[in-house]
Amino acid sequence: MAYSDKVIDHYENPRNVGSMDKDELNVGTGMVGAPACGDVMRLQIKVNDAGVIEDAKFKTYGCGSAIASSSLLTEWVKGKTLDEASEIKNSQIAEELELPPVKVHCSVLAEDAIKAAISDYKSKGQDQKKSA
Amino acid sequence: MNTTTQNHFALFGLPVSYEVDLNTLSEHYRELQRTVHPDKFANASNQERRISVQKAAQINEAFQTLKSPIRRARYILEMRGVEFDDQRDNTVDPMFLMEQIELREALAEIPKNDQGLMKLGSLQDDIQQKVQQLTSELGELLSEDSDEAMNRAKSNLHKLQFMDKLQQEAENVEEDIANSL
Numbered sequence: 455m456a457y458s459d460k461v462i463d464h465y466e467n468p469r470n471v472g473s474m475d476k477d478e479l480n481v482g483t484g485m486v487g488a489p490a491c492g493d494v495m496r497l498q499i500k501v502n503d504a505g506v507i508e509d510a511k512f513k514t515y516g517c518g519s520a521i522a523s524s525s526l527l528t529e530w531v532k533g534k535t536l537d538e539a540s541e542i543k544n545s546q547i548a549e550e551l552e553l554p555p556v557k558v559h560c561s562v563l564a565e566d567a568i569k570a571a572i573s574d575y576k577s578k579g580q581d582q583k584k585s586a
Numbered sequence: 587m588n589t590t591t592q593n594h595f596a597l598f599g600l601p602v603s604y605e606v607d608l609n610t611l612s613e614h615y616r617e618l619q620r621t622v623h624p625d626k627f628a629n630a631s632n633q634e635r636r637i638s639v640q641k642a643a644q645i646n647e648a649f650q651t652l653k654s655p656i657r658r659a660r661y662i663l664e665m666r667g668v669e670f671d672d673q674r675d676n677t678v679d680p681m682f683l684m685e686q687i688e689l690r691e692a693l694a695e696i697p698k699n700d701q702g703l704m705k706l707g708s709l710q711d712d713i714q715q716k717v718q719q720l721t722s723e724l725g726e727l728l729s730e731d732s733d734e735a736m737n738r739a740k741s742n743l744h745k746l747q748f749m750d751k752l753q754q755e756a757e758n759v760e761e762d763i764a765n766s767l
Binding site for chain 2: 485486487488489490491492494496513515558559562563566570
């Protein structure tokens, strides 16, 4: 099966690979895995006081489509508010990367990862308020 | 569904259980394969031949399913009405995923030399131990019949699938090192 040029570009030059300190209050970490293919994805966001995502990092162990989906997503979420980022749908990622039907689950994984990261960030804020 | 369609366990005369004696399974598999061998149908009608080919495929599929600890668990869960969606069933257990990422990082950092081979060996032992733990828990969960046990069994099975992938990748690394020495 042939990968699209966009997938190959992200696979060969992944954007924003890396990690952040998950214990920082302004960092949200989302981890998801797809048991069917064994892919594992970690996506992290750094959020400023205005609720805007300033930076995003990812680490994905998986196929080219999973790496490309998470790489693309980190590019997309930078500069977006949490609400805007949570509206990103897997179908947009799949369309942009021209993923074939058998690889659509990689984009689902990326969508689940950003949702998990946002919810992790929000839960930290609540803990802080409770303890304040 | 066709009323003559037997479940995979019944086909081999085995009870529906996660504990399968692989020797008995292989023995019954070979016996069944003999009954549908093409040589036996050399002079048979087209219809009989067609049925024997279908039967052989069914026997093969059943054998492959029951032989694999992962496919066997899934088959039992599906028999009990647990649904699987490979496109959407994602694992979100953070502790487990954290461990997966650490194990994969450890695998990626293994140097391609003699020392790497040693490190790889101990990593593989570590993974194997986790696989055994998950498999034995899975066996216990599948012997219960509550919804809760089935849900936990499904999540346990998913964890095993990640470990299986990790084992395959560890084998690839082992081969790479062996080829480079």
